[in-house]
Amino acid sequence: MKIGLLILGLSLSHSVFAQFEFNWGFYIQPKYSTFIYNVDGNPAKVNNFSFLIGGEVLFEKERFEISTGLNLSRLSANHIDYSLSFVCDFDPVNGIDIYNSYARETHEIYYYGLPLNFNYHILENRNLYLKLGGTFYVKASDSFDHFLVECREVESEINLRQIVTVKNTLTTLNLGIAYEFIKEKFTLYIEPIIEYSIDQVFDEGIIINTSYNEDIPNNLNTLEFGLRVGFKL
16 A cells, blocks of 8 residues: 555656756855844844855746755854953053954854745746745854953953854745856856845854943844856756
């Protein structure tokens, strides 16, 4: 009975996917990542450049295309705060030098991503398409470090993983538009893409000190602008 159901399921799957043309490809995506959060009701953000690489399989029929695959994404933010410290930054002879003391935070998270996107080719020659979809991410690793420098010497070093918990999963929405250069069975494409996380990145803890007296809470989402370059066969 179970074997019969399995054979029937495989037959139905084959009949469905036989209507689609199958393609595969790889891509790399430099991206500009923005952490979005609120401090006392006021929006704020921290920016950084990062990247994403991946492979994809595509099922195509007429002007429609369904794509999925697997990717590796890096999400990072580096923040340096030169808030004035009168102990070290003020010199009665040389004046004020804000670079004598500062706080620096570095955040880095790696994710494995499983995307599901729907493409619609606008033009009959299939050179231009719109993309709408989402990606489900699973955390691979993370690191968070904080350095406090006073009078040009490291006063403290804190591993923020002790007080910050990163969620194991993250879901994003994707929106893009791509232009394809087609030559026989080889396709090269360039795709500006926007990705927004509908989940918050952290479970608990503070994130960054924007000054010596202000902490960022964990209500933090991401907005990313990328330029994907890839090929399909």
